[in-house]
Amino acid sequence: MSFETTATIASFGGKLLKLKHPAKSTNCDMALNLYLPPAALSGKTVPVLFYLSGLTCTGDNCAEKGFFQHAASQRGIAVVYPDTSPRGLKVAGEDESWDFGTGAGFYVDATTPGYKDGYHMYTYITEELPNALFSHFKELDGSRVSITGHSMGGHGALTLFLKNPGKYKSCSAFAPIANPINCPWGQKAFKGYFGDDSAKWKEHDATELVKQWKGPLELLIDVGTGDNFYKQGQLLPENFVAAAKEAGNDKGVQLRMQKDYDHSYFFMASFADEHVEWAAKRLGA
Template structure:
């Protein structure tokens, strides 16, 4: 393969999970990415739709592909899944590895404007443009015209904001435990202060789903969000999904179309994600197939 190195190929649910590595120009880093090809796409003869899964803080492409239980439902519906990484790797910026919620493993799916992060913390450009373009060129069985997006926690924030910032690019969006209003949440305040600067509040709002949905104009498929009531981060006001629902109900395009399901007792872990992965694949399938 010209652009990607295949580190391993694993049989999964009748299809193949490819563990890939490639060089990213926008991130100035070698990046891992996992791609699940459903049975219909393994031989490369049939185009299949694609669901991007954006992971949360500290995660890599391995976490959800190994513990999320997405492949079974994706195989049944003939949907490929792409599992990107969560940040550039090995940049060696001062402080990059000092905390688990900023820097390495915590790219927040934005393009940083503050030095040194602006040199390569460009996860927005990577996920929206560079990675999919490279994959669609390398794997002709991936249908560039049928793409949806989902994610967990920081990745739920990424899925929602990428969808809302690019009307029509993604056929649908869903999220598990998303950081729904980061400008008012401790995780978001820390990340945006570091990546954008403490005073650049206009830039903060450009990457906040609650702010974006107020003025969104474009296709408006139902948004599915699952949050566990036993999630400590939900209790600690890191996620704030109700703020997103309230903003949606005040908007022209999304009134009554954000389906927030509070799941009794579930936490923030992959036990939670795996329990509802099928629902989110089926949500995407409604719009992809």
């Protein structure tokens, strides 16, 4: 699969590539950003960190405001910033609200009419996109991959990590939607993408998945105490930690409540270096 490079931007000594490619799983062209650190530009093979964005975002938001490139440049890690949903499929209802449909794919493979024909972000992120990237960009080491994300993307990072043991060397999350079956955002999305199939809902809920995890578990989760969505009960990180503890999987789970921080990119940029460092140690970077 070929990528079209629509822009190349110098960033922290490396290059940020704005890419576009046709994707079968989403039935449309997908845009993304790929950051290649200086080490990759000098011919070295580098590990990869996938960053999953939140509701309404594209692959541009964090690349431009999250500053993951700073520590990634120092540590010699490539960063992939995918989009959050298919675009322009003209599915009935996909553009009616900001928290469902376009910009809100929730990193699942939908099964409901209309959405099942393209809203396959789980397959896109776990299979099609990495396979295409590792085939096209030989400087990327497909055997050393980590994942992180913010809000809906934090949900995606946690669930993809927990559903695919061994696929990712590490996982971290910023303000994740950690128990979607019990919050308004998650209930709306899962109803729209899965209908009333409650078993399917649980397959994409990190709090449910952590109960089934086998072996040691290390996760870094940051949530701001000034986050209005946290206060409104959309994130529920305590539910995730409680489920991990009940299953005996909480020893390596770090939930850090960051005083006064909100849900914005100011919060993420403040701790981006630490999350890259978390991945770097486990990627051997």
